[in-house]
Amino acid sequence: MKFSPLFWPVKLKKNLIYVLDESLLPFKLKYIKVDNYNKSISLIKNLKTRAIGQVLLVFYTFLLQIKKAKNKSHKELIDLLSKIANSFNNARPTLSFKYLTDLILGWACSGEDLERNILNFLEKLKNARIKQAQKVAELLNDNDSILTHCNISGLLPLVYQFSKAQNKKISFFVTETRPYQQGWRLTIWELKKVGCPLTAITDNTVAFVMQEGKVNKVIVGADNLAKNGDIANKIGTYQIAILAKYFNIPFYVVCPPPSGARTGKDIKIEIRSDKEMLEYKGRNLTTEGTRGFYPAFDITPSHLITKHIYFDL
Amino acid sequence: MKFSPLFWPVKLKKNLIYVLDESLLPFKLKYIKVDNYNKSISLIKNLKTRAIGQVLLVFYTFLLQIKKAKNKSHKELIDLLSKIANSFNNARPTLSFKYLTDLILGWACSGEDLERNILNFLEKLKNARIKQAQKVAELLNDNDSILTHCNISGLLPLVYQFSKAQNKKISFFVTETRPYQQGWRLTIWELKKVGCPLTAITDNTVAFVMQEGKVNKVIVGADNLAKNGDIANKIGTYQIAILAKYFNIPFYVVCPPPSGARTGKDIKIEIRSDKEMLEYKGRNLTTEGTRGFYPAFDITPSHLITKHIYFDL
Numbered sequence: 001m002k003f004s005p006l007f008w009p010v011k012l013k014k015n016l017i018y019v020l021d022e023s024l025l026p027f028k029l030k031y032i033k034v035d036n037y038n039k040s041i042s043l044i045k046n047l048k049t050r051a052i053g054q055v056l057l058v059f060y061t062f063l064l065q066i067k068k069a070k071n072k073s074h075k076e077l078i079d080l081l082s083k084i085a086n087s088f089n090n091a092r093p094t095l096s097f098k099y100l101t102d103l104i105l106g107w108a109c110s111g112e113d114l115e116r117n118i119l120n121f122l123e124k125l126k127n128a129r130i131k132q133a134q135k136v137a138e139l140l141n142d143n144d145s146i147l148t149h150c151n152i153s154g155l156l157p158l159v160y161q162f163s164k165a166q167n168k169k170i171s172f173f174v175t176e177t178r179p180y181q182q183g184w185r186l187t188i189w190e191l192k193k194v195g196c197p198l199t200a201i202t203d204n205t206v207a208f209v210m211q212e213g214k215v216n217k218v219i220v221g222a223d224n225l226a227k228n229g230d231i232a233n234k235i236g237t238y239q240i241a242i243l244a245k246y247f248n249i250p251f252y253v254v255c256p257p258p259s260g261a262r263t264g265k266d267i268k269i270e271i272r273s274d275k276e277m278l279e280y281k282g283r284n285l286t287t288e289g290t291r292g293f294y295p296a297f298d299i300t301p302s303h304l305i306t307k308h309i310y311f312d313l
Numbered sequence: 314m315k316f317s318p319l320f321w322p323v324k325l326k327k328n329l330i331y332v333l334d335e336s337l338l339p340f341k342l343k344y345i346k347v348d349n350y351n352k353s354i355s356l357i358k359n360l361k362t363r364a365i366g367q368v369l370l371v372f373y374t375f376l377l378q379i380k381k382a383k384n385k386s387h388k389e390l391i392d393l394l395s396k397i398a399n400s401f402n403n404a405r406p407t408l409s410f411k412y413l414t415d416l417i418l419g420w421a422c423s424g425e426d427l428e429r430n431i432l433n434f435l436e437k438l439k440n441a442r443i444k445q446a447q448k449v450a451e452l453l454n455d456n457d458s459i460l461t462h463c464n465i466s467g468l469l470p471l472v473y474q475f476s477k478a479q480n481k482k483i484s485f486f487v488t489e490t491r492p493y494q495q496g497w498r499l500t501i502w503e504l505k506k507v508g509c510p511l512t513a514i515t516d517n518t519v520a521f522v523m524q525e526g527k528v529n530k531v532i533v534g535a536d537n538l539a540k541n542g543d544i545a546n547k548i549g550t551y552q553i554a555i556l557a558k559y560f561n562i563p564f565y566v567v568c569p570p571p572s573g574a575r576t577g578k579d580i581k582i583e584i585r586s587d588k589e590m591l592e593y594k595g596r597n598l599t600t601e602g603t604r605g606f607y608p609a610f611d612i613t614p615s616h617l618i619t620k621h622i623y624f625d626l
Contacts (some may be wrong), residue, residue, distance in 0.1 A: 026600045173606075176598070178491060178515040184591075184599035192600050200591060200605035202491040203516045204549025208611045211551070236517025238524070242559050243552055278497075278513060280593060285489070286497035287339045287505050292513035293486075298521045 001130075001161055004190035005029065007154025008126070009049060010056035015067060017060045019049050026189035037061045037084045044091045047180065051095075051223065052129075052153035056122070058088055058100045063118050074111075081108050093268040094232050094297045095223045096259035124313050130158065132254060135309050136219065137162035139252065140170055145215045147173045147206065150234035151186035152221035152254055159219075160196040171197040173215050177234060178203055179277035179294065206240055210247040218244045218251045225255040229302030230264030235295055241304040250306040257311050264299035272296045314443075314474055317503035318342065320467025321439070322362060323369035328380060330373045332362050339502035350374045350397045357404045360493065364408075364536065365442075365466035368569075369435070371401055371413045376431050387424075394421050406581040407545050407610045408536045409572035441626050443471065445567060448622050449532065450475035452565065453483055458528045460486045460519065463547035464499035465534035465567055472532075473509040484510040486528050490547060491516055492590035492607065519553055523560040531557045531564045538568045542615030543577030548608055554617040563619040570624050577612035585609045
């Protein structure tokens, strides 16, 4: 099994964290070195890493800070970890950082072996994600043509390889995913690495390929899963779900663990600066002085989701 | 009334046609000089002009060639005009060039005063378009927030001014309209020129702004109107129409004259080179070697259209 660099985009080696710079992909494969939590927060805010990368960065950052704090008292350690947790919780609103930091703070307060707990958790996380890819592959049929949006952090290359091992040929239609183009920059890059057939389309072409029968399934990820099955995912996911319903095409969601939100209404949608969306590599894309509206995510209600592929830790 | 340069983007002065280069907008306002029909065809194929620009370029090209052919016999003239008509008819498939060239060949064959007929037609075209903008303005209410896609060739700035004269404040949400970005490059530019309030969104944000009640009407143009009311318009229009239906938002179409197509099925959709979509200013947007699918238009069926604003010549 060949793993995409996006499957595990953050690593800890000795006392340094290496974070895959997703903003440069697919044109440059570069890891950013991180030696303190302020740097971690800044990478998250600036979209250098995202999705599973954020989750890994939280755990590795705590691990790094715990290693560095060997001489601190238990109280000092808890104070430090609380401060770090607080910074992460305020980094970006839509993914539930609090779910992750509460887990770590819980271990810390109960006096458990923190380092071992974190490493165990990461190992379980890895296995759960591989199992999730297997479950997705089992849902697929030979000759399926799947529309996907944004990027599911190395999961689809695994789905492709599991399907292939089961003698099922699958292919993808990959949306651009404006404004940050995760579909064309990340998903295409990682699918091509494992030889998976695919076709790039703009976000405007979804209804067209559905109407023409060019796709027969949709698979997307999620940044937040509420208890009632509503999900938050990259902006554009919601309209794809409505279109899939209209054309009677199954819409599958690869879910993270539930965040604690009761419904989608409890999930806060991040509104990012319009400058990020109205510029491309420093060049204006429209008339100067134009204001834009850039919600980074949207909520897809559970009733539009044909099947949730849950995350079993 | 202030007219957008996009309302009448092609002009004939002496023996030279001036075509507004829409590919450079909004960053550069440049007119391309044209002195023969092959150049006209090439500008159309390369998207230097589009929509109403294509229509005007057909008429002005014939006018120019007729002026130049004063010494030809009637038969020679008809042969030349047929040849030009044929070239236009094969330039791009979705807009019905044949509807336009048949009109001119009809006048030519019946021996009518060709130059006068063309100039009369253009005068009627201009008045009909202004009237169409008035009709749209009459449909609007104070505080309407209107989502629009692609560009309706100078019509919306007129709609804004007519509405203002009727003491109705209106504003727009303008989609990017990937891959050619006519929404952000053209519509925003011309709306800002007349002081109309607007917000730029990506094509992925349509369902979000509809769900949040940020828009209460949709207005788009059309490149081809079939007899049954189906329309062809810029790729992405169809999915906006489905979403408008889902959210119960009125969807208005500003129509050209009917093309003769019976239904949308008779309209040929242009599939353009994926290179145009996968590059931005000569830079790859995704992994090299990726193939894309780029239909330039889609068909919106009549049943999704709340109201057609017809074109009365």
